[in-house]
Amino acid sequence: MDLGSIDLWGAAIYFWIIPAVLGDAIFPPMPSEMVVITGGALSAEGRANVFLVVALAALASWLGDVVVFQLFKRRLSHLLDRWKWGRKLHSGIHQAIAKAGRSSTYGTIIGARFIPGGRLATSAAAGIGEVTTRGFSLCAGLGAVLWACWLTGLGFVTGSTTGLPFWASSLIGVAVGLVVGAAVGIIVTRRRGTRSPVDEPGAEPES
Template sequence: MDLGNADSWGAAIYFWIIPTVLGDAIFPPVPSEMLVITGGALSAEGRANAVVVVILAAAASWLGDMLVFQLFKRRLSHVIDRWKWGRAFHAAVHRAIARAGRSSTYAAIIGVRFIPGGRLATTAAAGIANVSTRGFSLCAALGGTLWAAWSVSLGYFTGSATRLPFWASSLIGVGAGLVIGAVVGVIVTRRRGSRPPAADPDEELDF
């Protein structure tokens, strides 16, 4: 598969969206945003359907959020500590909460996902805080849909405006998303008054 050739992607973009966005719920470095933005860039070239990309990305986002939420709501997070990947995931939760904050409000569940690491932090925090499953589910669905639509729009509009190859439009869209996310993160941090202290990787994982 020639990754630089739009024809090579075809329906493959639909196949990769669900596992990638699901994986991002547990491991934030998974490049789900880049893939969804690429879907938008491909749709600008007529190689993908933007609506289908949004639906798949939103559905996968909701499924991933519900998985992590239930894991922490039911206090099952210690079970995965038996494996190295589970301990790494648990430590990543600490780091994400330290970076994005431990807010479990409905507004945070919807909006903080636009900050790098914010999705994992708010989802875990909501489970720990025993937020209503129905309320969380609705907010996760709304937040996931907004995030998917935003990401696809970034790719679509950069592709339409620049007329560059889809991969170049994707990189521009990702860059714009990171800048906007960083600005939102700074605003949120300042509104909270101070930045949360960094997580100690050797600290006992007590949730």
């Protein structure tokens, strides 16, 4: 099986987008950006439908954010502590929020997804804070559409202009996305929280 075959990827990209982007909501190392950018690059070569790539990426992003938001809004995060992998995940969420800060404003909900770990941290912090379900859902939906359009467009533009194979165009797109994400991260996280609002696994709850 030739993993670099454009025909193989063109047929499978739709099936990779949803699990990758959903998984990224809780486990940021998931290569969701790479998958969506690849979808854009394949669209530039006529091997995928650019509108379907955007729609699937946006839907999966929104669903993942809502799941994390509800998990913390309903105070169900302690369920993670029943398993070793869950405690590690819970601790990782705590660290992500501590790095990204405690802001749960609507602007942050929309924009933080463009920085590494920002999507997870903001969704969890919003669930713990006073953000309404309707407000979060609307902002997460808008942010998901903007994020999906940005990454798909990045792949489409690099695929259209470089003349390189789709996988090379995808790597260039990822590099550009990382630079932009780092720049956004510097701006968004200037005011960091001194403490994560998430209870660390094993910590005593506050009275």
